[in-house]
Amino acid sequence: MDKKINAKLKENNYKLTEQREAVLEVMMDNRGKHLSAEEVLQEARRKLPNIGMATVYRTLEKLASMNILYKTMFEGGKFRYELSDDESHRHHHIVCLKCGKIYEVEEDLLNGLEKKLENRGFEIVDHELKFYGYCPECRNSSTK
Ligand SMILES: [Zn+2]
Ligand SMILES: [Zn+2]
Ligand SMILES: [Zn+2]
Incomplete structure (x- = not known):
């Protein structure tokens, strides 16, 4: 364990x-x-x-x-x-609309936005964000 x-x-x-x-x-x-x-x-x-x-x-x-x-x-x-x-902050996800696989998103650009909101007097505890699209595998296998 x-x-x-x-x-x-x-x-x-x-x-x-x-x-x-x-x-x-x-x-x-x-x-x-x-x-x-x-x-x-x-x-x-x-x-x-x-x-x-x-x-x-x-x-x-x-x-x-x-x-x-x-x-x-x-x-x-x-x-x-x-x-x-x-981690102190959970990562974000991208969901493939075709195969349904869920991938992790390591980049996080929202911390700057949180700062801005805090400057407006908010206390931010967390945020959530999800991307939807098609993964590289599905894009390669689909005949266009
Ligand atoms: Zn896919
Ligand atoms: Zn995850
Ligand atoms: Zn984030």
Whole structure:
């Protein structure tokens, strides 16, 4: 188990039951991927066939509230979860409209904008931004 994750679990007094551990393991096995609760359930059932949706969902929410996972809203208001990379600010995403793959966006130009808003008296806590388009693979495979 990851040291940082362990520390966060301890800090929050969150005991890993067999079921919670299965959920966390699925997320660690899928580092860098963005999974819906249904996908996590499917994977977790390979380890624990009896695990239920409510448990998976509750565990994901709890892990997200501890910042062990990031939770982002994607297509149709559906949430997806990914393992946190422990930055102070979560990264942004670009979603391919054809294959549905989600890519990370490392660049962030919004910090300058946040400064401007703060100059106008706002206190900015976070921002969210999503790009939609077609990924290089889909663009190459489509015959134009
Ligand atoms: Zn694509
Ligand atoms: Zn991501
Ligand atoms: Zn940003």
